[in-house]
Amino acid sequence: MDTLKTHFSRSIRRDGAPLHFAAHSHHPWPDVTLAAQQQCWLDAAELLDRKWEKVFGEVIPAAQRHVARQLVLPDPATIVFAPNTHEVVKRLLSCLDARSTPRILTTDSEFHSFTRQIARLEEDGLVEVVRVPTEPFASFAQRFIAELHEGRFDLAFLSHVFFNSGWVVDEIADIVAAVRHDETLVAVDGYHAFMALPVDLGALAHRIFYIAGGYKYAMAGEGACFMHCPPGYGPRPRDTGWYAEFGALGAHRPDETAYGADGSRFAGSTFDPSGIYRFNAVQGWLESVGAAGETTAHRAYCAASQQTLVENLPPSLTTALMISEAGRRGRFLTFRTNDAQSLEQGLTAAGIIVDRRGDRLRIGFGVYQDAADVARLTNALNAIA
Numbered sequence: 001m002d003t004l005k006t007h008f009s010r011s012i013r014r015d016g017a018p019l020h021f022a023a024h025s026h027h028p029w030p031d032v033t034l035a036a037q038q039q040c041w042l043d044a045a046e047l048l049d050r051k052w053e054k055v056f057g058e059v060i061p062a063a064q065r066h067v068a069r070q071l072v073l074p075d076p077a078t079i080v081f082a083p084n085t086h087e088v089v090k091r092l093l094s095c096l097d098a099r100s101t102p103r104i105l106t107t108d109s110e111f112h113s114f115t116r117q118i119a120r121l122e123e124d125g126l127v128e129v130v131r132v133p134t135e136p137f138a139s140f141a142q143r144f145i146a147e148l149h150e151g152r153f154d155l156a157f158l159s160h161v162f163f164n165s166g167w168v169v170d171e172i173a174d175i176v177a178a179v180r181h182d183e184t185l186v187a188v189d190g191y192h193a194f195m196a197l198p199v200d201l202g203a204l205a206h207r208i209f210y211i212a213g214g215y216k217y218a219m220a221g222e223g224a225c226f227m228h229c230p231p232g233y234g235p236r237p238r239d240t241g242w243y244a245e246f247g248a249l250g251a252h253r254p255d256e257t258a259y260g261a262d263g264s265r266f267a268g269s270t271f272d273p274s275g276i277y278r279f280n281a282v283q284g285w286l287e288s289v290g291a292a293g294e295t296t297a298h299r300a301y302c303a304a305s306q307q308t309l310v311e312n313l314p315p316s317l318t319t320a321l322m323i324s325e326a327g328r329r330g331r332f333l334t335f336r337t338n339d340a341q342s343l344e345q346g347l348t349a350a351g352i353i354v355d356r357r358g359d360r361l362r363i364g365f366g367v368y369q370d371a372a373d374v375a376r377l378t379n380a381l382n383a384i385a
Contacts, residue, residue: 001300007285011030073205085225092187144158157189191213194213211225217366235261
């Protein structure tokens with residue numbers, strides 16, 4: 001696959017643009033998103049109050065179909081959109097039984113949207129949390145499954161790809177199969193997997209919540225997060241917005257708040273739809289470039305760039321690389337080193353954007369990078385490491 005760099009003329013290809021290797025954090029927007037952003041504005045200006053008829057009648061259904069295609073989901077209506085993942089996480093947590101202390105099984109490597117929220121609830125004794133260490137990675141799935149067998153949990157929550165290492169959990173199906181109690185909610189944070197690697201949820205769609213969004217590998221920017229909601233699980237979240245009423249027509253009872261049966265039961269309230277416009281534009285662009293737009297091709301292209309860098313790293317970073325097994329890495333490399341801050345500063349001074357989380361330096365790969373970009377990054381790392 002050739003680089004798709006030519007489609008980013010207004011971002012990383014403009015004069016003076018830095019070299020962008022923070023693709024795990026967010027991607028630059030491809031050119032097609034400008035017209036999509038403008039179209040959102042034009043619809044608001046021309047349709048006025050009736051713009052929501054287009055948003056809910058055309059824009060969101062198209063986005064649901066795109067997500068369903070990417071994740072091989074049988075029913076696009078199980079997808080609900082939100083401005084960020086924290087919104088859907090809160091609604092998911094609000095499904096837990098408040099009459100007891102819910103037990104949550106998770107890991108020590110979840111992103112802050114979930115980690116911070118349950119830590120705060122834990123402070124007040126509102127939840128009981130069991131955290132499984134992700135390291136050593138080779139035994140993670142086995143240890144997570146062992147905890148599932150050991151106790152009864154109201155929610156099991158883990159990442160498909162861990163944000164602070166890049167480790168890919170290939171055993172999601174095995175973990176779901178190990179859940180002993182039908183009423184346990186199972187949720188997977190798929191943000192670092194969605195459009196970073198091929199994901200087929202067809203066999204799991206009936207059982208798991210899957211959370212992701214457009215800010216990273218979908219290249220659509222913020223405001224286009226989503227959750228796949230398995231039928232029958234979490235039918236009446238207590239954290240609920242008035243848009244959740246839209247799917248409840250005909251189900252109203254005077255003594256009970258009504259919800260739809262599809263993903264709309266997790267909907268919130270008024271939001272900025274521009275991110276979903278951009279998401280649809282990117283999906284349409286990727287379809288237009290054929291095989292080059294497929295996630296499988298992106299995965300292979302970025303893996304080759306990763307490997308080129310790995311083979312030419314300075315010795316200090318070779319030993320700091322957290323995931324040496326190429327097949328278990330997401331679309332970024334993580335280096336655990338006490339020099340992470342100085343390395344980030346050195347790369348910034350060289351006009352190269354990467355990302356750091358404490359002592360972990362993360363370098364992400366995208367379809368807008370080419371061999372010359374990888375060579376420039378390699379030379380910079382060897383010069384400063």
